[in-house]
Amino acid sequence: MRRQDEAEDLVQLLTPEGERVVHPGYDLDLPKSQYRGLYRDMTLVRRLDREAFALQRLGELGMWIPCLGQEAAQIGSGRALEPDDHVFPSYREHGVAWCRGIPPLTLMGMLRGTTNGGWDPRHTGFHLYTIVLGVQTLHAVGYAMGMRRDGDSSAVVAYFGDGAASEGDVSEAFNFAAVYNAPVVFFCQNNQWAISQPVDRQSRAPIHHRARGYGFPGVRVDGNDVLACLAVTRAALEHARRGDGPFLIEAHTYRMGPHTTSDDPGRYRPAEEVEEWQRKDPIARMRAFLLREELADDAFFREVDEEGDRLALELREGVISMPDPPVDAMFDHVYTGRHTLLEEERAWYAAYLDRFEEPRA
Amino acid sequence: MSAANTITYREAMREAIREALRRDDRVFLMGEDVGAYGGCFAVSLGLLEEFGPERVRDTPLSEAAFVGAGIGAALGGMRPIVEIMTVNFSLLALDQILNNAATLLHMSGGQLNVPLVIRMTTGAGRQLAAQHSHSLEGWYAHIPGLRILAPATVEDARGMLWPALEDPDPVLIFEHGSLYGVSGQPGPGQVDITSAALRRSGKDVTLIAYGGTTGKALAAADVLSAEGTEADVVDLRVLRPLDDATIMESVGRTHRAVIVDEGWRSGGLSAEIGIRIAEQAFYQLDAPIQRVCTAEVPIPYARHLEEAALPQVPSIVAAAREAVAS
Numbered sequence: 001m002r003r004q005d006e007a008e009d010l011v012q013l014l015t016p017e018g019e020r021v022v023h024p025g026y027d028l029d030l031p032k033s034q035y036r037g038l039y040r041d042m043t044l045v046r047r048l049d050r051e052a053f054a055l056q057r058l059g060e061l062g063m064w065i066p067c068l069g070q071e072a073a074q075i076g077s078g079r080a081l082e083p084d085d086h087v088f089p090s091y092r093e094h095g096v097a098w099c100r101g102i103p104p105l106t107l108m109g110m111l112r113g114t115t116n117g118g119w120d121p122r123h124t125g126f127h128l129y130t131i132v133l134g135v136q137t138l139h140a141v142g143y144a145m146g147m148r149r150d151g152d153s154s155a156v157v158a159y160f161g162d163g164a165a166s167e168g169d170v171s172e173a174f175n176f177a178a179v180y181n182a183p184v185v186f187f188c189q190n191n192q193w194a195i196s197q198p199v200d201r202q203s204r205a206p207i208h209h210r211a212r213g214y215g216f217p218g219v220r221v222d223g224n225d226v227l228a229c230l231a232v233t234r235a236a237l238e239h240a241r242r243g244d245g246p247f248l249i250e251a252h253t254y255r256m257g258p259h260t261t262s263d264d265p266g267r268y269r270p271a272e273e274v275e276e277w278q279r280k281d282p283i284a285r286m287r288a289f290l291l292r293e294e295l296a297d298d299a300f301f302r303e304v305d306e307e308g309d310r311l312a313l314e315l316r317e318g319v320i321s322m323p324d325p326p327v328d329a330m331f332d333h334v335y336t337g338r339h340t341l342l343e344e345e346r347a348w349y350a351a352y353l354d355r356f357e358e359p360r361a
Numbered sequence: 362m363s364a365a366n367t368i369t370y371r372e373a374m375r376e377a378i379r380e381a382l383r384r385d386d387r388v389f390l391m392g393e394d395v396g397a398y399g400g401c402f403a404v405s406l407g408l409l410e411e412f413g414p415e416r417v418r419d420t421p422l423s424e425a426a427f428v429g430a431g432i433g434a435a436l437g438g439m440r441p442i443v444e445i446m447t448v449n450f451s452l453l454a455l456d457q458i459l460n461n462a463a464t465l466l467h468m469s470g471g472q473l474n475v476p477l478v479i480r481m482t483t484g485a486g487r488q489l490a491a492q493h494s495h496s497l498e499g500w501y502a503h504i505p506g507l508r509i510l511a512p513a514t515v516e517d518a519r520g521m522l523w524p525a526l527e528d529p530d531p532v533l534i535f536e537h538g539s540l541y542g543v544s545g546q547p548g549p550g551q552v553d554i555t556s557a558a559l560r561r562s563g564k565d566v567t568l569i570a571y572g573g574t575t576g577k578a579l580a581a582a583d584v585l586s587a588e589g590t591e592a593d594v595v596d597l598r599v600l601r602p603l604d605d606a607t608i609m610e611s612v613g614r615t616h617r618a619v620i621v622d623e624g625w626r627s628g629g630l631s632a633e634i635g636i637r638i639a640e641q642a643f644y645q646l647d648a649p650i651q652r653v654c655t656a657e658v659p660i661p662y663a664r665h666l667e668e669a670a671l672p673q674v675p676s677i678v679a680a681a682r683e684a685v686a687s
């Protein structure tokens with residue numbers, strides 16, 4: 001196996017052609033079935049992402065935030081987690097949600113407006129999506145501090161983007177985590193874009209370099225290499241669990257799709273750039289590796305594709321048949337218990353609706 | 362709508378920024394995605410190409426940074442226009458706005474004024490959920506040191522920016538997200554930023570609205586007119602300082618007031634207007650003041666829940682009927 005140069009600033013275990021390389025700092029040796037499992041995860045996540053996108057276009061979802069292209073970063077890091085670890089995602093981490101066992105239909109129900117959230121963060125170890133940029137990094141630190149106080153040997157992973165990294169909250173989270181030695185892994189998916197802003201407009205220095213200034217390690221990993229993402233995240237989680245404090249991972253990846261279903265990236269980025277990243281596709285790379293190492297055959301790939309088709313069909317049918325919540329659901333969950341103001345509003349609203357009912361009855 | 366000279370609210374805003382950039386080289390625009398993308402609501406489309414990256418600046422994603430830097434630039438003699446994507450994200454810069462922009466003049470004994478203009482989108486109705494959709498302009502209208510504008514028409518979108526830039530003190534402009542596509546006449550290009558406007562005259566009830574609810578109030582007035590109730594529609598335009606005279610003049614004629622506010626009722630702008638009417642026109646009132654506000658909940662994401670949570674034409678009509686009936 002080719003060895004990666006120690007000085008190189010990017011941890012890689014698989015080349016874009018699917019060739020296995022050795023890295024001096026990070027290694028991975030998995031049972032055969034797990035290599036196939038990573039491929040399956042990525043492929044199914046891409047399939048569900050594509051299906052959700054199509055459902056939004058059909059008007060069945062209010063919006064969708066595609067994770068196309070970022071499957072390796074999300075599956076690699078997501079599969080490094082132990083059941084008791086806790087994740088604070090941003091809003092694009094459908095792949096991590098998949099690894100935490102969140103049914104994709106539940107994710108879609110949220111973006112359809114059927115539920116708010118819909119999964120139990122405590123049970124799944126996967127917090128709800130966060131929309132205001134960067135805030136979750138602070139929540140992750142506080143959560144991790146609590147885990148340490150309780151003597152848990154678990155750790156927290158906070159996901160955020162290259163754009164969110166510019167928000168003050170993220171820098172403050174870095175410092176807080178370092179000062180309290182909190183067991184938190186900051187996982188930055190640098191997908192090169194923050195809506196229309198390329199990463200070189202966000203940051204002059206590589207994002208992972210920031211960690212050193214706060215007193216903890218920062219590593220850049222090839223975010224389209226699922227093996228490297230898995231190996232580095234495992235190591236980072238080990239570091240946090242050992243009591244060595246926070247760790248920053250910058251996964252170098254690419255947002256292949258639009259920012260959301262409301263965006264048209266053709267307005268701001270060249271097609272050549274997208275084509276260039278297409279050649280580094282995380283799933284094609286893993287497939288090439290599996291073939292090269294004879295870890296999987298055509299029958300396996302066909303099975304996964306068929307499973308994807310079944311999943312897509314199931315999701316489509318599931319989404320379309322989701323019930324709309326009743327209108328007065330808007331008064332739910334503003335406070336934990338009953339609340340006089342909300343009860344007044346609920347009653348007022350019911351009476352208001354009745355006025356429209358009367359003439360018809 | 363007649364096509365002649367008609368432009369959209371979005372284009373009017375863009376034209377206003379363009380004119381300001383041409384007219385005064387101290388003016389520049391900065392914010393998230395304002396350049397290459399043309400703004401997240403396409404307001405600044407084409408301005409980067411026209412004026413270059415020094416004057417139309419895409420910033421890193423940091424509301425505190427670009428508002429704070431805007432204050433610094435204003436202190437240094439520039440005339441920044443800072444765009445914040447939505448009012449919810451202005452909360453990340455609240456310290457800069459409230460503790461700094463609004464207080465520096467006072468705390469410097471009159472030495473340091475902050476000629477900064479901050480534009481932001483406000484309001485709901487676009488299925489963007491509880492962290493993109495609130496109407497917090499009423500909060501900002503609480504703060505001494507700020508002037509708060511809420512253009513509801515194409516003419517105001519076109520005409521408020523320049524006087525805001527000429528104001529030596531910080532001005533916040535709230536653009537309701539549902540208005541960008543509305544068409545109208547841009548007018549002569551400059552308007553006052555001190556008074557409310559009577560958008561429709563009637564004798565039976567006064568509907569007081571602003572920004573995104575002005576159009577709904579006007580539509581409600583049409584419905585009411587068809588059933589024989591003629592409404593005055595007051596568009597507040599300026600939320601701080603409030604133009605009491607226009608409000609009281611109208612209420613003095615109609616003796617009935619309905620306040621429409623997309624903010625929440627408790628402690629909101631509608632409460633402020635209501636108490637001013639009670640203070641200044643109590644003996645003119647023939648009926649209790651009515652309020653139509655947003656349900657006291659975070660703005661829901663599901664479309665039908667969001668619609669139900671907001672003031673709508675039927676709920677404004679219902680409140681006006683109640684006012685007129687009593």
Ligand SMILES: Cc1ncc(C[n+]2csc(CCOP(=O)(O)OP(=O)(O)O)c2C)c(N)n1
Pocket residue numbers: 092131132133160161162163164165191193194195255259393422424446450453
């Ligand atoms: C505080 C705040 N400001 C602005 C926004 C609007 N916004 C949503 S996503 C986004 C870009 C984020 O880019 P990045 O962090 O790189 O994540 P990515 O979308 O690429 O996954 C922006 C500006 C927001 N949600 N929150």
Ligand SMILES: [Mg+2]
Pocket residue numbers: 161162163189190191192193194195
């Ligand atoms: Mg990004």
